[in-house]
């Protein structure tokens with residue numbers, strides 16, 4: 369029995385072929401091909417589950433051409449659970465080995481089985497990269513075209529390598545932080561997820577998140593050397609590895625001790641809220657995973673829930689005009705769309721310019737910019753054009769993948785890329801400075 373056959377058949381049957389999702393699907397809008405639409409992909413999955421169609425490389429190509437952006441799920445009036453279908457289809461592709469290729473197998477093994485399964489090793493690579501980038505050797509080799517000697521794959525990856533942070537989260541954040549007087553109970557006690565790429569490249573955003581939480585009466589508990597959340601594995605057909613990481617992640621926290629577990633990365637948060645489903649057959653973890661799902665909150669969602677303390681309007685912030693790009697997995701996966709705007713609107717002196725197509729994928733989509741560079745570049749160009757036309761000096765987003773993708777697209781424009789919590793943290797710091 370293949371994995372698509374093991375799905376509850378009602379999930380496969382739910383699509384009523386209305387086509388409401390078609391104009392929201394970037395790959396359908398680009399190609400106008402039915403098989404590259406959500407409706408077409410679901411129909412292919414159903415045919416494979418029914419045994420009417422063999423699972424072949426064409427199906428694998430189609431499922432890896434899909435961004436997994438979940439815009440179709442938001443548009444669907446029938447409530448089709450496309451996220452579950454998408455992950456199951458990719459898992460079946462990997463199980464059936466139709467997409468195998470030695471080079472692809474090597475990179476998948478190195479990233480999914482080795483680096484993102486071992487947080488200390490990942491951090492060691494981060495240290496190495498930081499040293500390499502700080503030495504200036506990367507710029508020197510680029511200038512003299514020595515990077516052309518690298519294997520093709522590494523040559524393509526090199527410009528996409530994020531700049532490593534000066535210090536990672538464990539050096540910037542204490543295991544427990546609180547502004548409450550000694551012995552006094554804080555208003556809320558929360559756990560913080562530091563992430564993988566967020567930790568290596570954007571640890572200052574984790575620091576900003578802690579500062580914002582402290583300013584809103586929370587005690588923050590940040591376990592050391594946290595594992596990857598497993599979203600990369602689940603989206604790339606490695607469900608068993610994703611389950612293993614989910615168990616480790618749950619074990620990093622005392623769930624009874626905290627009111628919420630906070631994530632500040634849209635892509636991770638969307639997956640983190642699905643541990644209950646991922647582990648529902650696990651007798652030891654099913655109940656804990658359900659409790660976990662109830663506690664995981666995106667930072668903006670949490671701030672809106674407890675009430676954002678408005679910063680005092682003492683010092684005007686720079687930049688003063690900002691637009692907001694929605695991470696797909698924050699708005700479509702988690703349905704958190706209004707709250708990041710509320711965070712931005714709470715900042716005195718900041719003018720929010722609405723971005724046309726703010727919830728249209730920017731082309732980052734996990735590792736899509738590496739696996740499908742052409743389609744990714746088209747989506748980035750579309751996004752960057754909209755951002756430029758707003759006239760905003762800055763674009764805020766809330767996912768490390770989107771952040772890197774937008775920074776790459778806007779590097780010649782002088783438009784800053786940042787995150788709503790960073791702007792809010794700056795506003796609180798300006799209060800203290802006055």
Ligand code: SF4
Pocket residue numbers: 392393394395396404405406409433434435436437438439440441450
């Ligand atoms: S996840 Fe995105 S790309 Fe894939 S079918 Fe849905 S809308 Fe299209």
Ligand code: SF4
Pocket residue numbers: 382383384385386387388389390406407410440443444445446447448
């Ligand atoms: S909107 Fe939903 S029900 Fe309609 S075609 Fe798309 S997936 Fe099927």
